[in-house]
Amino acid sequence: KPETAAALKRTVEALMERGAIVRNLENLGEKSLPYKISKHKERHKRGGYFLIDLEAPPSIVSPMMDHLGRDIDVIRRAFVKHPVAKAEGCSGIIPASPEEKLTARKN
Amino acid sequence: QPMQMENPYKDPPKRCVLCGINVDYKNVQLLSQFVSPYTGSIYGRHITGLCNKKQKEITKAIKRAHVFGFMPVMFKNPQFLTDPKLCNIKY
Numbered sequence: 390k391p392e393t394a395a396a397l398k399r400t401v402e403a404l405m406e407r408g409a410i411v412r413n414l415e416n417l418g419e420k421s422l423p424y425k426i427s428k429h430k431e432r433h434k435r436g437g438y439f440l441i442d443l444e445a446p447p448s449i450v451s452p453m454m455d456h457l458g459r460d461i462d463v464i465r466r467a468f469v470k471h472p473v474a475k476a477e478g479c480s481g482i483i484p485a486s487p488e489e490k491l492t493a494r495k496n
Numbered sequence: 497q498p499m500q501m502e503n504p505y506k507d508p509p510k511r512c513v514l515c516g517i518n519v520d521y522k523n524v525q526l527l528s529q530f531v532s533p534y535t536g537s538i539y540g541r542h543i544t545g546l547c548n549k550k551q552k553e554i555t556k557a558i559k560r561a562h563v564f565g566f567m568p569v570m571f572k573n574p575q576f577l578t579d580p581k582l583c584n585i586k587y
Contacts, residue, residue, distance in 0.1 A: 417522070423568035436565070440522075465565050472520070479516065481509030482547045 393437055396462040401441070403456055409445035422464075429461045436464050512546045513582055519553045521560040524567045529582050530554055533572040543583050 401411055417438035426433045450468050457466035519526070530539050538558055541551050561567035 422565055423573065424565075424570075426565065438566075467564050469521075469560070472518075474518075479511070479514075479547065479549065481511040481515060483509055 392462060396460065397439060399460070400457065400463075404441070404443060404445070404449070404453065407445070407449045407452065409443045409449055411441060411443045413442035415440040415442070426464055428464050433464050512550055513544075514546060514550045514554070519550065519557050521557040521564065522566065524561060524573065525576050525579065527554065527558050527561055527567060528572050528576040529579050531558065531567075531572050533577055536568060536570045536572060539583050539585065543585050545584055 397414070401414070404411060417440055419435065419437040421435050422433060426436075454466060454468070457463045517526075521527070530544050531537070532539065538555055541548075544551065544554075546554065558567065562569050567573065
């Protein structure tokens, strides 16, 4: 457990160094991985999942992926954009008009 | 003279199962309901009965969950095998 804490601390510090503002850090628990992952010459079966909420310029992404790739404690790394809540909600299934079905379409 | 108005007896548009629900790559239980328990393949639109947008969102979320190591690829997580059936499929 101190190793995970140290790894997290390293990551957050590296992020702050490059000018990222860390908003939140969530622990999604330690679970057994859905499939065995080989990384850094080891076959891993269990792992801890962490989610870091952050605001950063997009130029950070590639150097951070590099940095995390070299870290032995990190099994899989990823950056995901914040899901934006859409303005208009789901309006339901609109039945397609017969003219649409007759015109040629890419699908 | 008859007044022109749109059909007042029209039914409200049919909503799919996920019409109000926010789809996330993290809730593996929801995603696993649209995946085959035997092969782990994602069900098509004619089986799930979802609208265009939601089907696309679910597919993207499932692929993400596969890559990030949240959801197994070749099968369905046995923990979620007994979930209520949402898809129109007969085994």
